[in-house]
Structure formats: C-alpha cells, structure tokens
Amino acid sequence: MKTIIKNGTIATDSEVFRGDILIEDGKISAIGEDISCDDAKIVDASGMYVMPGAVDVHTHMDLDVGFARAIDDFYDGTVAAACGGTTTIVDHMAFGPKDCSLWHQVNEYHRLADGNAVVDYGFHGVIQHPVTADRLGELAEIKEKEGITSFKVYMTYDFGLQDDELFNVLRAAKEAGIVITVHCENHGVLTQLRKEFIEQGHTEAKYHPLSRPPRVEAEAVNRMIHLSALAGDAPLYIVHLSSAEGLHEVMKARAENRPNLGVETCIQYLILNDSMYDDPSEGLKAIMSPPLRKDQDREELWQALSEGGLIDTVATDHCPFHFRAGKAEKQYGKDDFTKCPNGAPGVQERLMLMFSEGFMKGRISLPQLVKYASSEPCRMFGLYPQKGSLEPGTDADIVIIDPGKVTHIDRDYIRGASDYSCYEGMDLEGSIEKVFLRGKEIVDNGKFLGEKGEGKYLRRGPSVLAKR
Numbered sequence: 123m124k125t126i127i128k129n130g131t132i133a134t135d136s137e138v139f140r141g142d143i144l145i146e147d148g149k150i151s152a153i154g155e156d157i158s159c160d161d162a163k164i165v166d167a168s169g170m171y172v173m174p175g176a177v178d179v180h181t182h183m184d185l186d187v188g189f190a191r192a193i194d195d196f197y198d199g200t201v202a203a204a205c206g207g208t209t210t211i212v213d214h215m216a217f218g219p220k221d222c223s224l225w226h227q228v229n230e231y232h233r234l235a236d237g238n239a240v241v242d243y244g245f246h247g248v249i250q251h252p253v254t255a256d257r258l259g260e261l262a263e264i265k266e267k268e269g270i271t272s273f274k275v276y277m278t279y280d281f282g283l284q285d286d287e288l289f290n291v292l293r294a295a296k297e298a299g300i301v302i303t304v305h306c307e308n309h310g311v312l313t314q315l316r317k318e319f320i321e322q323g324h325t326e327a328k329y330h331p332l333s334r335p336p337r338v339e340a341e342a343v344n345r346m347i348h349l350s351a352l353a354g355d356a357p358l359y360i361v362h363l364s365s366a367e368g369l370h371e372v373m374k375a376r377a378e379n380r381p382n383l384g385v386e387t388c389i390q391y392l393i394l395n396d397s398m399y400d401d402p403s404e405g406l407k408a409i410m411s412p413p414l415r416k417d418q419d420r421e422e423l424w425q426a427l428s429e430g431g432l433i434d435t436v437a438t439d440h441c442p443f444h445f446r447a448g449k450a451e452k453q454y455g456k457d458d459f460t461k462c463p464n465g466a467p468g469v470q471e472r473l474m475l476m477f478s479e480g481f482m483k484g485r486i487s488l489p490q491l492v493k494y495a496s497s498e499p500c501r502m503f504g505l506y507p508q509k510g511s512l513e514p515g516t517d518a519d520i521v522i523i524d525p526g527k528v529t530h531i532d533r534d535y536i537r538g539a540s541d542y543s544c545y546e547g548m549d550l551e552g553s554i555e556k557v558f559l560r561g562k563e564i565v566d567n568g569k570f571l572g573e574k575g576e577g578k579y580l581r582r583g584p585s586v587l588a589k590r
C-alpha cells in the first residue's frame with residue numbers, strides 16, 4: 123500500500139517547507155518536492171500542515187490509585203490520543219503491591235495494554251519503597267529484556283521515596299544507563315498543610331493549590347537536581363513542571379550547565395490557571411498534582427518554551443476520573459478536597475491546544491511545536507528517529523492539521539471515557555484533518571478508523587540524557 127501526502131506545508135523540528143511525503147509499507151520512503159508514484163493513493167494536503175504524529179510521554183491509562191481507577195483504559199485513552207493527533211504514548215505505571223518486584227507492574231501493564239491500545243506505546247517503570255539492592259538489580263534486567271529505559275520515582279504519595287532512597291536509585295540508574303523521571307513535591311510540607319486546612323474546616327477545592335504552593339515544587343526540583351549531581355550527574359527528567367519558582371530552579375541548573383537534565387511541562391499549566399478552583403463543585407475537575415497556578419506562571423512557562431533551552435517537552439499527565447457519570451470519583455472530594463483522586467484528561471486536547479494557543483497565537487514557532495510535542499519526547503525516551511521525525515525509513519506516523527477549521531471543545535468532542543474536559547467551551551484555531559499510524563489512516567476528520575489492539579509495544583533505546 124502506497125500513499126502520497128501532496129502539497130502540504132511540512133513541518134519538522136528544524137524546518138518548514140512545501141512538499142510531499144511518500145509512504146510505503148508503513149514507512150516514510152521519500153520526502154521532498156513533486157514526488158510521484160503511479161500506484162499510490164493521493165491525499166491532498168494543500169493549505170494544511172503536515173507534521174510527525176504527536177508523542178505524549180506522560181499518560182496514566184487505567185491507573186489504579188487504590189480507592190479509584192482512572193477511567194480511560196488503554197483502548198479508550200488511546201482512541202482519544204489518536205483523535206487528538208497523538209500516535210505514540212509512554213505510560214507511567216501505577217504503584218504495585220508493597221514489596222513487589224519491579225517486574226510486577228511491567229507484567230501488569232502488558233496485561234492492560236497489549237491487544238487494547240490503538241496507538242503505539244511504551245512504559246516507564248516505577249520504583250516504590252522499600253528500595254533494596256534486589257530491586258535496583260532489576261533495572262538493567264528490565265532494560266535489557268523489555269526496552270524500558272526510564273523509571274519513575276515520586277517524592278510524595280504513599281509510596282514516595284526518601285532522600286537516601288532517591289540517591290541510591292539515581293546511582294543505580296546511572297550505572298544501568300537509565301533515566302529517572304521524578305514527580306517533585308515536598309511531601310512533608312504539603313502533608314502538614316493539607317492536615318491543617320482540613321482541621322480548620324477548609325475543605326473546598328480552592329485549598330488544594332494552597333496546600334501545594336509553588337515552593338513545594340521548587341524545593342523538590344532543587345533537591346532532585348542536587349541529588350542527581352551527587353549521584354555523579356545521574357540522568358534526571360523532571361515531570362510536569364508547573365510553576366515559575368520551579369522553572370527558576372531549572373534556570374539555575376541550566377546556567378550551571380548541569381548535564382543530563384530533562385524537563386517536562388504539561389499543557390494544563392500553559393492554558394489553565396488556579397481560578398478553576400474558585401467554584402467548590404467545578405473545581406474538583408482540576409484537582410491534580412501539582413495544582414494549576416497563576417497566569418504569571420503560565421506566562422513564564424510559555425516564555426521558556428519560546429526562548430528554548432530550558433524545557434524539553436510538553437506532555438499531559440492524562441489521568442481522568444468521572445465528574446458526574448458512573449461512580450463520579452471526582453465527587454469523593456466534595457466535602458474534603460484531599461479525598462479527590464488526582465488527575466484530569468488532556469491526551470486528546472494537547473496537540474491542538476499547542477497548535478492554536480501556542481503556534482497560531484505566535485508564542486512558539488511550528489518547528490518548536492514539533493520539537494516539544496513530538497521529536498524531543500522521543501529523544502528523551504529512546505524513540506528517535508523511529509518516532510517523532512519525518513526521516514525516510516522511519517515509521518509513517520503523521521498528522522495533518524487544517525488551520526482554516528475550528529475545533530470546538532464540548533462534550534461531543536470528547537473521545538475518551540471522560541465525561542468532561544477542563545477546556546470545555548474553548549474554540550481552537552485549526553482542526554485535525556487526518557492521522558496516520560505506521561502509514562495507516564486511523565483518523566479522518568474526527569472519525570476514528572483504527573482498530574483495537576493495532577498499537578504496538580515499543581522497546582525503547584537509551585535516552586539522550588543517559589548518553590551524554
């Protein structure tokens with residue numbers, strides 16, 4: 123099967139040009155001007171942008187948090203991803219049972235994803251306490267057998283790690299050539315503040331951000347950067363950076379040329395602000411950690427993306443729970459914000475939000491959009507150039523965007539299992555016209571054409587952070 127995408131405005135992370143892409147047997151076989159091939163199907167992309175499929179390296183499909191389970195499984199969640207132009211995800215695993223082997227969740231996640239996902243997928247491993255020599259010995263084994271080259275640690279939640287454990291993990295990861303991704307928040311401070319608010323009867327959603335102020339993030343970012351340096355510049359990737367204070371810690375590290383540091387922000391921290399928590403009921407929709415911040419934080423994050431060299435990727439932390447339907451898990455926080463499961467949807471919205479609010483509004487260029495949404499996530503997590511590029515010989519994962527149409531975010535737009543979007547009511551400039559996964563058209567003008575289980579598991583190579 124051959125396809126030519128003709129006359130599009132093709133964008134990579136380094137250039138934008140008018141041209142064609144020839145796809146053969148699921149791969150890009152040529153890219154340039156005036157490509158012809160007798161037996162190829164022609165897709166006319168005149169007036170449209172043609173880019174690598176987007177790659178979301180921070181999702182939580184089917185996440186089990188004990189008292190609730192994220193409602194997008196690997197099928198629903200990846201249908202939402204596909205419809206939003208994302209052709210690859212790298213999913214963060216839930217914690218396993220206490221004392222379990224690191225293999226436990228790897229096996230569990232294959233059970234959840236294999237045969238269900240409709241886009242290609244990989245996993246980040248997860249490390250929980252206690253951190254023992256046996257567990258750390260499994261890092262190299264899992265890298266070798268599964269191609270899992272990144273593991274996550276949390277500085278908070280019930281299975282969060284202490285400094286000695288974080289240090290040991292970082293040293294072992296450096297030795298194994300693995301990147302450690304980290305959720306940075308100071309557990310002691312946020313736990314104390316949460317306790318005090320509830321004791322004082324301050325139970326509404328608006329106390330969620332107040333219990334996790336920006337410095338809770340900034341202190342933890344700073345600590346992790348130093349721990350990584352103490353561990354011999356162990357490869358470190360900070361997930362979901364949300365605040366200007368956190369960003370200032372990153373700026374200091376960049377100014378010192380600290381090596382092996384990757385930084386991610388998420389789309390919600392670029393688009394939304396903490397006024398979402400003002401309404402005690404609606405505010406539950408946006409309970410996530412770290413919380414939404416002020417407009418000043420948003421502006422500094424956009425500025426950092428525009429300047430370059432500070433933040434590497436924009437992901438989503440996609441982790442939806444129902445607000446009204448089914449068990450309406452978000453309502454667990456109705457009388458006590460600390461009982462609300464953390465997380466919100468975003469995997470479908472991310473690319474078009476970046477396109478409309480980032481590129482079309484002049485905050486980032488088209489190559490920067492491709493870089494933050496596709497290519498750099500792949501470099502960070504050992505998927506480049508197979509994913510995130512348009513180089514001949516690589517997977518033909520391609521998204522076509524029509525800038526002349528509007529994406530209206532309402533309930534009908536939502537393709538995952540979620541019963542809400544934090545972006546409901548927004549009209550975005552541009553619309554996803556077509557999405558190709560390994561050469562197969564899986565989305566056409568909002569219609570999902572793919573099949574359950576078509577997504578392939580991705581064994582990943584080393585992160586660029588582990589090679590430096």
Ligand code: URP
Pocket residue numbers: 182305409410411412439441464465466
């Ligand atoms: O609130 C969030 N972010 N939930 C998902 C788990 C995490 O912290 O990444």
Ligand code: ZN
Pocket residue numbers: 305361362411412
């Ligand atoms: Zn997190």
Ligand code: ZN
Pocket residue numbers: 180181182214439
């Ligand atoms: Zn997360």
